[in-house]
Amino acid sequence: MDHFLYKNGTLHAEDVALTDIAASVGTPFYVYSAATLTRHYHLFTEALSPLPHMVCFAIKSLSNVAVLKLLGDLGAGMDVVSGGEYRRARAAGVPGDRIVFSGVGKTREEMRLALTGGIRQFNVESEPELRALSEVATSLGLSAPITIRVNPDVDAKTHAKIATGKSENKFGIPIARAREVYAEAARLPGIEVIGVDVHIGSQLTELAPFEQAYLKVADLTRQLRADGHNIRRLDLGGGLGIPYTRSNEAPPLPMDYGALIKRTVGDLGCEIEIEPGRLISGNAGLLVASVIYVKNGEGRDFLILDAAMNDLVRPSMYDAHHDIVPVIEPAPAVEAAVYDVVGPVCETGDTFAKGRPVAPLGEGDLVAFRSAGAYGAVMASEYNTRPLVPEVLVGGDHFAVIRQRPTFDEILNRDTIPSWL
Structure with a gap:
């Protein structure tokens, strides 16, 4: 609507x-319609209740500072993929503890910006990035809260240019190697492991790919806890599609998406983060x-x-x-x-x-x-x-x-x- x-x-x-x-x-x-932005944000918060959760708006979909302030004032967190987007979120009045930093190519300068300005977590996408973040955090005398983005090799059944969860995509660490990468993260100074991150693509029009990915994340969470990691937050990404034509069959509703999350990972006792962009804006x-x-x-x-x-x-x-x-x-x-x-x-x-x-x-x-x-x-x-x-x-x-x-x-x-x- x-x-x-x-x-x-x-x-x-x-x-x-x-x-x-x-x-x-x-x-x-x-x-842009403020009423529509507000309504769509609330659809997600209602869908995830009563689970502990945060809805982090994907700034890359619509980055105007006025829109970010509107959503931030409603309680939204922000998902950023660059230092510029981080600055936009802060300019909109969003505190650092509601900003998640994603993206495959974070620079050391961007890491310093977020660490000194305040950050909820870094979604780490590679081992070189993990080591760089450790060096930057240690040099500042700070600790960087992280999740590691795992690539579950799930076909999102979306446009090839916006699919992110297949093994050939540039995003994340192969889920088969996740335990060894988490072990390295636990050994590195300046790194605090807090959770797991996954994102499989954008404009998804069915729930089955989400279910496949989230079940894999649930199994990994249990394995990581058995390895001694304190996994307390799951970042499940975004990607839920919208109807671009009035005649097409409607994509799943946020309420159905929320029910899927509760069914697949709701028993793990984790705080849930999602990062919708398109469906809100x-x-x-x-x-x-x-x-x-x-x-x-x-x-x-x-x-x-x-x-x-x-x-x-x-x-x-x-x-x-x-x-x-x-x-x-x-x-x-x-x-x-x-x-x-x-x-x-x-x-x-x-x-x-x-x-x-x-x-x-x-x-x-x-x-x-x-x-x-x-x-x-x-x-x-x-x-x-x-x-x-x-x-x-x-x-x-x-x-x-x-x-x-x-x-x-x-x-x-x-x-x-x-x-x-």
């Missing part, structure tokens, strides 16, 4: 007409664009928008589907036209949809890309020297710009010409 509905013939974000936002900030722009955001031209081609018509692949790269990168709807509600009897929906960037890959039925549109009409809150603005670029898209947050009947569109002067002034040119 989201809070983007037609009211009086115009698509609204909560109680704000998208036409009003477009008139204020121009197009294209991203818009995905359907909480839209990308709104204007039609520049309607072009009649050879055997097809093109809807050319002012949004492009640099603003929303998912269709180009993943062949991802986003529902595209007119902001002004079409009359019930209007027959859809069929378009290739494209952007103005000089790449054939700048295509959002091919042969997509949409209500007939003309120059200046507004369209909205649904389910664009996750991996939308965060993956945007200034390719073709196109300014980054502004972000807007709606709460009830008011809205605020939470990231301004940069001016061309601001973009150009970041470049410098050497004195010898």
Whole structure:
């Protein structure tokens, strides 16, 4: 469920007409619903109760500091994968003891940043990283709380570019080697072993892969405890998918996911962490664009928008589907036209949809890309020297710009010409 509905013939974000936002900030722009973000966060906290737990929002899905503050004020933890994301979480007021640091390539500088600024845990992904963290923590006279990310070799049955739990993926330590790596961690100075971490991929639309992975984690936890490790926290990752089309069969609900967690690892007495991103933020955001031209081609018509692949790269990168709807509600009897929906960037890959039925549109009409809150603005670029898209947050009947569109002067002034040119 989201809070983007037609009211009086115009698509609204909560109680704000998208036409009003477009008139204020121009197009294209991203818009997020605070009510939807709040609701989706609470779905996970309710699903895991009464187990001791923390829901850590995956910042990589939507990293605007205003959104992080909204979720942090609700009690969310944060899952970060870089020093920059760590700084964003802290700037949003999230304390260090609610920040989990994931990622395969943590640098020593990032380790020092988190250790001195406060950290809930590091999710360690390799033996070289483990040894580096030991050196950094020891040099600071501190102890680094860790889980070790194990790779369970489970097929998540998702897009190959977002699968993370197969043996050929770069993530984690093979689960067969976990006990020897935990033994090394226990010997290293400056390291405190507290738990186990697993994450098998993103946009999962069935629960079976989670169950396979979590049963393996449960067995490993019992083995590690028998080896003398005080395993008291299980980080089960994220990855639960969302419906990107209104017609597709819906992915599992958070309540079903929570029941699976309770069934597979709930008897271990561990605190449970999960790191959802997409399911919290995905359907909480839209990308709104204007039609520049309607072009009649050879055997097809093109809807050319002012949004492009640099603003929303998912269709180009993943062949991802986003529902595209007119902001002004079409009359019930209007027959859809069929378009290739494209952007103005000089790449054939700048295509959002091919042969997509949409209500007939003309120059200046507004369209909205649904389910664009996750991996939308965060993956945007200034390719073709196109300014980054502004972000807007709606709460009830008011809205605020939470990231301004940069001016061309601001973009150009970041470049410098050497004195010898």
